Each structure stands twice: as structure tokens, then as C-alpha cells.
Amino acid sequence: MGYRLTGGKGEAAGPRRGTAGGKDEGVTESGRAGRRRGQGELEAQVLAVLKEAPGPVPVVWVQERLGGDLAYTTVITILTRLHGKGAVARDRAGRSFRWTAVADEAGLAALRMRKVLDSESDREAVLASFVTALPPNDERLLRELLAEEPEGRGEATEEGGH
Numbered sequence: 572m573g574y575r576l577t578g579g580k581g582e583a584a585g586p587r588r589g590t591a592g593g594k595d596e597g598v599t600e601s602g603r604a605g606r607r608r609g610q611g612e613l614e615a616q617v618l619a620v621l622k623e624a625p626g627p628v629p630v631v632w633v634q635e636r637l638g639g640d641l642a643y644t645t646v647i648t649i650l651t652r653l654h655g656k657g658a659v660a661r662d663r664a665g666r667s668f669r670w671t672a673v674a675d676e677a678g679l680a681a682l683r684m685r686k687v688l689d690s691e692s693d694r695e696a697v698l699a700s701f702v703t704a705l706p707p708n709d710e711r712l713l714r715e716l717l718a719e720e721p722e723g724r725g726e727a728t729e730e731g732g733h
Contacts, residue, residue, distance in 0.1 A: 615676050617649050627669035
């Protein structure tokens with residue numbers, strides 16, 4: 572872990588961020604060296620914590636169950652991003668919010684896939700390319716899932732299925 576020197580006396584002034592060594596290491600909020608989380612890993616962890624919640628919970632409840640190394644503002648940022656993606660819901664509770672999971676990890680991945688699809692102009696070409704690039708087992712699974720008639724899906728008849 573890297574430390575700054577103060578006044579030439581060799582006193583540790585505290586950890587320098589981003590100098591803990593390898594690519595996967597960083598400095599946690601408590602100043603300890605730790606592994607940096609991958610993209611989306613924190614979101615998945617927050618969703619998992621919210622899925623275990625007894626109902627709508629405040630940010631501090633989520634923060635405590637994530638291990639306490641994350642700053643309160645970091646947890647709020649993650650929850651706000653998840654809210655923007657439609658993966659969590661929030662209800663006003665005084666001056667703050669209480670949070671509830673709406674999607675799980677699979678649902679979050681599906682939301683990301685849907686966002687990519689929605690950003691393309693030729694949906695048919697994108698979907699056809701996606702299906703033809705799937706391994707045979709995944710393609711068979713997708714066809715089986717499409718053959719099923721889950722609640723609510725049979726009514727989407729407009730172009731694009733939404």
C-alpha cells in the first residue's frame with residue numbers, strides 16, 4: 572500500500588488511492604487495500620441484499636449488509652443507478668427513501684440486453700444476429716422459452732413486442 576510522507580519525517584499521512592499495486596487492487600473507504608469490484612458487481616450485490624430485505628429499507632440498512640466498507644454516498648449512487656434502470660423501486664420516507672428490489676441479477680442482465688436492443692434501429696437484424704450467434708444449447712433453450720406463454724407476454728402485439 573502506498574503512503575505519502577509528510578514533512579520529510581517519514582510519518583504516514585494515509586493511503587494514496589490507486590497505488591495499492593495490481594490492477595485488481597484499490598484502497599477501500601477504511602484505507603485497507605482490497606480488490607476492486609468488477610463492473611456491475613456492486614449492483615448485483617446491492618440487488619442481492621435488497622432481495623433479502625423484509626420490505627422497503629433505508630440506505631443504511633443496505634450499507635450495513637454490504638460489509639460497511641462502502642461510503643453511504645456510494646450506496647446511494649448505486650441505488651439511484653439501479654432505480655434509473657428499473658431494477659429497484661423507492662418510496663419517500665421523510666426526507667429520504669426506502670428501497671425495494673424489483674429485479675434480480677438475471678433481471679438486471681435482461682434490462683441491460685433490452686437497453687442495447689432498444690438503442691438499435693433494426694431490431695429484427697439485431698435479434699437474428701443474436702440468435703444465430705448463440706451456441707446450439709442456448710438457441711434451443713431460447714426457443715423453448717419463447718414457446719412457453721408466461722403471463723403478460725401474450726398481449727404484446729405491437730412491433731418490437733412492447
